Amino acid sequence: MLCFSSPAILLRRTDYGDYDLIISFLSLARGRISVIAKNAKKSRKRFSGLLEPFAKLDIVCRASRRNGMPVLQEAAMNHVYAGIRGDLFETAYASYWTELVHGWVEPYRPQPEIFRLLDYCLDALGSGRASPHLVSILFQMRFLGLAGFAPHLDACVGCGLPLERIPGGSVVFDLAKGGIVCNGCSAEQGRFRMTISRGCAKxxxxxxGYDANAAMRLRFDARSMAEAQRxxxxxxxxxxxRVPKSLKFLKDVR
Ligand SMILES: [Zn+2]
Structure with a gap:
């Protein structure tokens, strides 16, 4: 297929020579793609100033003849996540999520669930209908799940002992093992250990696991939220x- 069209969330824009831009999108139809927007740098009129962060566009691309980068032919606004660009704090969160998608999602493989997750979280952030901290926890937990790295929080990763049967108010969370570990399994030394309260793990x-809208109504007190973020x-x-650049920025802003 020489031409394709899709809703697409802009992840990153990079200058390319004097006239062009390279735009990275998470598209619904093709997954993460990089396309060249010719003359977009020279003339803002070419794409009506639409190629800015934190927007969902309807794009039409022409595949290049020699296996090169697809060329962006047309772009129209589908949805702007209003409010994010004008707020430093929200920009920091949105930049972190888009950097995760840009850096982690395999290119040219449709990932409709990740597309819907990013769309949902950017919309929740921009519309202010949920706490940005909570939306970020939701994004990270579900993104990790879709990427196959969901942390194990219901039972010890070593022996399978359920969380309810691990004694103590808090349990060890082992980054390297990918989840909580019971006292017996945490006896060996590990560098990448943190503690997590039982309530926060739950x-x-x-x-x-919850439906996203129900998850957005979960209550975290300040201590649990700080713990979940950490x-x-x-x-x-x-x-x-590696540590995403935007995560450093987010921590500075917060
Ligand atoms: Zn164990």
Missing amino acids: RLSWIR IMEAFVPYHLG
Whole structure:
């Protein structure tokens, strides 16, 4: 197919020479794609100023003849996640999520669930209908799940002992093993250990399993939220293999 069209969320834009831009999108039809937008840098009129972060566009692309990068032919606004660009804090969260998608999602493989997750979270953030901290926990938990790295929170990753039967108010969370470990299994030394309260482990598990709108109504007190952020923002880079630049920025802003 030489031409394709799809809703697509803009992830990143990069200058390419004096006239063009390279745009990375998460598209519904083709997954993560990079396309060239000719003359978009020289003339804002070419794409009516639409190629800006935190928007969902309807794009039409022409596949290049020699296996090169597809060329962006047309773009129209589908949905702008209003409010994000004008708010430093929301920009920091949205940049973090889009960087995760840009850096982690395999290109040219449709990922409709990740597309819907990012769309839902950017919309919830921009519309202000849920706490940005909570939306970010939801994004990270579900993104990790879809990427095959969901943390194990219901039972010890070593022996399968259920969380309810592990004694103590808090349990060890082992980044390398990918979840909580009981006292017996945590006897060996490990560098990548944190502690997590029982309540926080349960909430993280619920936030992944519940319907998204129900998950957005979960209550986290300030301590649980700080704990959830600390765990998720350590676990995600650990499995990504590097700390996203935007996560450093997010921590500074927060
Ligand atoms: Zn165990």
